[in-house]
Each structure stands twice: as C-alpha cells, then as structure tokens.
Amino acid sequence: MKYKLRCIAIDDYNHDLKQVEEVVKFHPGLIMIRTYHDPVKALASIKKTDDIDIIFLDIEMPGIDGISLGAQLRNKTKYLVFITAFEQYALRSFAAGPENYLLKPISKVAFMECIAKICDKPTFTSVPRDQMDDNLFLPAKNGRLLRISREEIILFEPLTGTNYTKVYTIREKFEVLVTLVAIEGYLRDDSRFMRISRSGLINLNQIDHVASGKVFMNTQEKKQMSIGSDYAAIFNNYLSERIFGRPG
Numbered sequence: 001m002k003y004k005l006r007c008i009a010i011d012d013y014n015h016d017l018k019q020v021e022e023v024v025k026f027h028p029g030l031i032m033i034r035t036y037h038d039p040v041k042a043l044a045s046i047k048k049t050d051d052i053d054i055i056f057l058d059i060e061m062p063g064i065d066g067i068s069l070g071a072q073l074r075n076k077t078k079y080l081v082f083i084t085a086f087e088q089y090a091l092r093s094f095a096a097g098p099e100n101y102l103l104k105p106i107s108k109v110a111f112m113e114c115i116a117k118i119c120d121k122p123t124f125t126s127v128p129r130d131q132m133d134d135n136l137f138l139p140a141k142n143g144r145l146l147r148i149s150r151e152e153i154i155l156f157e158p159l160t161g162t163n164y165t166k167v168y169t170i171r172e173k174f175e176v177l178v179t180l181v182a183i184e185g186y187l188r189d190d191s192r193f194m195r196i197s198r199s200g201l202i203n204l205n206q207i208d209h210v211a212s213g214k215v216f217m218n219t220q221e222k223k224q225m226s227i228g229s230d231y232a233a234i235f236n237n238y239l240s241e242r243i244f245g246r247p248g
Helices: 013-028 039-045 068-078 090-095 106-121 178-185 234-242
Strands: 006-009 032-036 052-057 077-084 100-103 135-139 146-150 153-158 165-169 172-176 194-197 200-203 205-213 214-217 224-226
Touching: 006 013, 006 039, 013 032, 013 052, 013 106, 032 039, 039 068, 039 100, 039 234, 052 068, 068 077, 068 194, 068 234, 077 106, 106 153, 146 153, 146 165, 178 200, 194 224, 194 234, 200 224
Parallel strands: 006 032, 006 052, 052 077, 077 100
Antiparallel strands: 135 146, 153 165, 153 200, 165 172, 194 200, 205 214, 214 224
C-alpha cells in the first residue's frame, strides 16, 4: 500500500466510535481523519472533495437510518463498510452498495480481513452522466422485460405486501416485479434519484414543487409524496443547496 487510506467513522455511541478508532489506528495502512456522533452533521459535512477512501458507518442511529445515509454518502467515498450489532441487517444493508459489514464488538482479525478484501477490490468510481446508459430493463408480468428511459421516470412506489413496484413515467404508469430497495441500490450512482420516504423514490428532475412537507411530482395529477422523517434531513440538505433567496 503506497499511502494510508483516509477514513471517516460515524456512530452515535461514543464507546463504539472509540473502538472503530482503535482498530483503524491498529492498521498500518489506515488513518482516521474525522469521526461523527451525529449522522445529520456527517451528511452535511462530508464532501466529494474530502478525498475519503473508507467510511465506517453504524446502522441504527437517530435522525437518519444508517442504510439510507450510506446510500447518500456512497458517491463521496471509495469504500463503504457498515458496522452493526445486529446480523439481520447484513442483507438489507447491501442495497446501499457497501464493500463489507462488520459485527460489533469488532475483532481485530475480522477488521484486518475486511480491509484486506477492500485492498483487493478496484477503486469505486461513479459513472459520469454523459457515459451512463439511460436505459433500464425491468421485469414485468408475463415474463416481459420493459425498457424504460431513466430521464422519463417520475417516481417509484412500492406496492404494499408484494415484491412489485409501481413506476410512474411521463407517458404511463405500470408495475414491475422488483422491490424498491433493489431499484434504489441499482440507481445509487445516478444523482437524479433520491429516496424521500419508505414508499417513495423520486426523480429530482421531475419535481413540480415542494410545499407543507410534501413533494409534488410532474404526474398528470401532480402526485403528492410525503417526506419521511428518516429521510427529511437528506432531502432538506439537497434543497438548501439549491434554494435561491428566501421564500416570503
């Protein structure tokens, strides 16, 4: 390893955060540059220009679910590692595209194996928009694969109690046999899309307006999407960077 990998850790428990700092310090190829107790502050503070190699991220945190936060931070770090005391989160966490996950309390052996796997992987790079294939092929009923242009998608909405997701486009709406979590994971590199609630993944370019805690989309009926409490900080951070002047 020619240089030390720059690390950030996010965990609301001080004891657990200290443990991450200790194992990072133990590894000769890593350096911890910042730690955060508050996931909301971490989201607002971490930038692409920080040149982060690894983010170690707790899953159960107040304000923002760690998996949702990881999905938003994924394009700001080369590698993402979840740390959790609950093994059942492991499968669900992979929707955010991490390299690995570690169970608490962290053993040095498991940590060293995790870093070894990371060092064997190619560096994560987000695909530039002009090089991104705009087509999605999603499985529908009767074994068909529907081709959908990303730019024409307005929003995705899960159908409760099923593995189907409703897709709203500028031309029509239909159902596909794929979960919202899987779609979110696949689109994580595309900054046009953002999860704003457990029941809504939207195309930010298709927002008509925002009012009273709701997002109104460019469907014919101007469909209203509530902003979930676990996602409000992420969406409000997006808005705050784009608001021109002060309303009213």
